[in-house]
Amino acid sequence: MRFFLCSLLLFVVLSCTNSKNERHQLIDFVPDDSEIILKTTNLESLKSAIENNSFLNLLSESDTYKGLQAKLNSISNLNPSGDVLICISKKRDSLEYTLITKYSEILFQTDSLKNYIEEELKYKSHSITKSTLEDAVFFNTIVDSTFILSSSKVLINECLNLSDKNSGLKKLYDVTSKDENISILCNTNSKLSPSFFIEDELNAHSLSDFLALDTEISQDNIFINGIAKSIDSSKKVIDLFKNTVPQENQIQNITPGNSDGFLSFTFDDFQVLRENISRYHNKDSIFDNIELFNSIIEVGVIYEDEKRAIVLNSIDAIATQDALLSDKNSIETFRDIKIFxxxxxxxxxxxxxxxxxxxxxxxxxxxxNYFVFADSVDLLQNIIASYQNKTTLGNRGYFKELSENLSSESSLIFVAKPELLKTIVEKNIGARYNFKNYNLSAIQFIYDTDFAHIHGGLIKGKRKRVQNSISENFNLKLDTDILNTPQFVANHITKQKEIVVQDLNNKLYLISNQGKIVWKKQLNSAILGKVEQIDMYKNGRLQLAFATANRVYVVDRKGRDVAPFPLKFNDAITQPLSVFDYDKNKNYRLLVTQGKNVLMYDARGKTVSGFTFKKANGNIISQPKHFRIGTRDYLVIKTENKLHILDRVGKTRVSPKSTNAYSNEPVFVYKNKFTTTTKDGKLVSVDTRGNVALVDLRLTNNHNLETTSKTRVTFHDNKLGIKSRELELDYGNYTRPNIFYINDKIYVAITDLQSKKVHLYDSQGKMIPNFPVYGNSSISLDNIDRDRNLEFVTKGDANSIILYEIN
Structure with missing residues (x-):
């Protein structure tokens, strides 16, 4: 996220035109003494990010977090549909919160809450509801279609009063992101404002007056982007870079890889920096002997345990050496480098x-070109050795990874390894944690006219991926146990794949391929079969289409119902929704099955009057399917003793010349014939003329069949048949096999739910290297991102999904 001066100026201009008596934005209602304001576009996504990010999860053990979390429990009963502000205030040494969002009828539904009590209060002309839920007490009111909920009645009162006290934060509100997990607005006068640096002199209040930070939170990493703004440009550290141009940071190239981190600040003209520092200290002049700095464009501090080294990066090494002519007493030489x-x-x-x-x-x-100063000779020797051995921090893979999210040029940057990160966290929350798994964190400030851009990140170390291995990309916990098999769906924006899954509370989740919950949606019941995708408006934007027991849903990219869906049915839907696109022109047909009856709709939810088939001869026992053989379309509907093979309008196209007692297995087209099985395990094939052939595969009654056009897979007892080869698996409780055809290669997957092992085979029945792996459901296999490796998703524990990558 990059913030530009024009957007900031535009907001300032617009804000000046607003009447002081009008409140249109959520930020207009924040309490006067709000110390930190959290903004999110998706409250559910925020809660999931915090619960699943390993760093934040670790911090949740702190007393500070636990105390606030206990009060925030009431928020879990809200269902906001837009932006949400959570304002944190400190009252009498206690943290209080205020939540502000737009009101809707479904926002706070109390009918189903147990042990819930309400009491009406008055403040001036406003009505305030005091709520008691279990042991928690909170207050809420509605003003101008804005819903306000708080743990403190005093804060509710403040929200109801017009005030300009937060005008500085309001001016930054509109430049925060509309898309990320969470944005943070902070008045640095607050005792809760974060510390980013080791030096107390560089605390948040000294740096600037206001911070606006957008965050991107994944399971292992956190990235931030934002701005820092000061009111008095001579009294804040960030304004010491006024009228200077940031240079490329190079201190990482001299910092040992085994150090704890470094601080670096850059400038194009030391004389300008010197004058700014003089004004900052209210001095006419400072130390006169500045020849040493005249050719310097970067100054750094290297941290190693309690030791420190100062580094000057010179653009004229000879001139800088001349400034040191009076200090040429060599005390030793290390690796041909003299130490003076x-x-x-x-x-x-x-x-x-x-x-x-x-x-x-x-x-x-x-x-x-580096001039390195330290009290410790050992530290100087370590710096020399690391530089010569090319084992500096700048050579480390994790530094390069983090640098992808940073600017190469910055006014001020602080980079911390685990020990320094531990110290920074302790300064903020008063507790020490072990961050050994977090390779690197960084924050940088880039001065730009009268504010500074902020970029930063925290990355967790990952095991180096070995070729021909299987790595776990993430393990994501949901709110409750998982109901169905997670599956991949296409993201039409990124051209990559994401994950949909449903939990036991019938909530549908859309999850990014980085493990971020994009949204959750409450459904009326369980989804039948797989989720399909359609392009309803033929504009490249995909929607999810699926059926539950009494609904047919079409849901857009943001989790919203697309009108006129969901379609509601009195009679139960008994098979998964069938989606047909006969000519691949996006004129979709949606086929709904109810017992022996079928109903056909178009993509706009209107009944297709030209489809004449209404009822089968008995209950339909598998999902109706569409096939094309040659130039002809076939719709196949199966009952216990009949295959209805129809044309597009529902008229019989093929009449099988014999009847059979069919199993519940799906119908496939295998070698240009309609293929399924009988209850007693025989393979049934029907050609386009109605000729029927049976082959005794010696399958037991409890069997599975899957095919592509040329590959047949069967499973019964513990025997897995792939083409002509039969594999005898260990006895267990197996899912049905699945066939995946990717990059002209066949993969066959099956999971043993008893031993919780996922097996993956090729078309010759050979196990893919490094399988089986841990898993507790069928899998979905595909290439979901921009690399060449395949990924697969499966259920892990009862309430978690795991994304693996085959390297």
Missing amino acids: EFSKSGIFLETLAPFINNIQPSNYCIID
């Missing part, structure tokens, strides 16, 4: 505070 004594140890504190504090080096060395 340094007598002006106070120059950095006097010249570069507040960036550098309490560091008074007594030695230095010169490594190419």
Whole structure:
């Protein structure tokens, strides 16, 4: 997310035209003393991100989080459909919250809540509802179609009063993202404002007056983008870079890979920086001996345990060496690099505070264009060795990975490995945690006229992927146990694949291929079969189409029902929704099965009057299907003793010349014949002239059949048949086999639910290397992203899904 000055100026101009007595935006209702404001476009997605992100999950054990979480429990009963603001305030050493969103009839439904009590209160001309749910007490009111809920009546009162106290935050509100998990607005005067740096002199209040941060939260990583804004441009650290141009950060190329991290700040003209620092300290001039800095464009601090090294990056190494002519007493040589004594140890504190504090080096060395100063000779030797061995932080893969989300040029950047991250977190929440699995975190500020861009990230270390191995991309927990098999669906925007799955509470989830819950949708009952996709408006935008027991849904990319859907039915739907696109021109037909009856609709939910077939000779026992053989279309509907083989309008096209007692297995077209099985395990094939052939495959009554046009797969007892080969599997409780045809290759998958193992075979019946793997359902297999590797999704624990990648 990149923030531009024009968007900020536009918002300022617009804000000046608003009447002070009108409140149109959610931000207009925030309490006066809000210290942090969280904004999200999807409350469910936010809750899931926090629960499933391993870093935030770790922090949730802190007393601060637990105390606030106990009060926030009432929010779980809300169903907002748009933006939500959660304002955190501190009252009498206690954290209180206020939630603000647009009112809707389904937002807060109390009928089904147990142990719920209401009491009506008055404040001026407003009505306030005091609610008690279990042991929690909270308050809510509605003003100008805006719903406000808070743990404190005092905060509700503040929301009802007009105020300009939060005008600084309001000016940043519109430049926050409309798409990300969560945005954070912060007044840095707040005691809750975050600390980003080790140095106390670089706390959030010293940096700027206001922060606006957009976050992107995945299971293992967190990325932030935003802006920092100050009111008085001479009194904040970020404004020390005013009238300077950020340079490319290079301190990572001298920082040892085994260090704890580094701080770097850059500038194009040291004289300008010096004057800004003078004004910041209210001094006419500072340390006079500045020749050392005249050719410097970057200053860094390297952290290693309690030791510190200062690095000057020079664009004229000879000029910088000349400034050090009085300090040429060599104390030793290490790897052909001389280490000198340094007598002006106070120059950095006097010249570069507040960036550098309490560091008074007594030695230095010169490594190419880097001038490195430290009190510890051991630290200088480590820096020299790492640079020569090319084992610096800049050479590490995780630094390169994190750098993809950062700018190569910044005014100020802080990069922390686990030990420094531990210290930063302790400064913020007063508790220490072990972050050894988090390779790197960083935050950078890029000054731009009168505000600064912010970019940052936290990445968790992953095991290096080995070729021909299987790696776990994520393991995502849902709210409750999973009801059906997770499956892939297409994202028409990214041209990649995402995951849909339903839980036992009949909530449908759309999950990105990074493990982020995009949305949840409450359905009336379980989905029958698989979710289909259609392009209802023929504009490239896909919708999900599926049936439940009494509904046919068409749902758009954002989880919204597409009118006139859902279609409602009094009689039960008994088979999955069949979607036909005869000529691949997106003139869809939706076939609904109810016992022995079928109903056909078009993509707009209108009955197709020209379809004449209404009723089969008995209950339909498998999902109706459409096939094309040659130039002709065939609709196949199966009952216990008959195959109805129809044309597009529902008239009989093929009449099988014999009848059979059919199993519940689907009908396929295998070798240009309609193929299924009988109850006693015989293979039935019907050609387009109605000729019937039976082959005794010696299957038991409890069997499965899957085919492509040329490959047949069967399963019964513990025997898996792939083409002509039969594999004898360990005894267990197996799912039905699935066939996947990807990149001209056949894959056959089956899962043993007893041992919780997923098996994957090729078309010759050979196990794919590194299988079986852990899984607790059938799988969906596809290439879901931009690389060449295949991924598959399966159920993990009762309430989780796992995405694997075959490397």
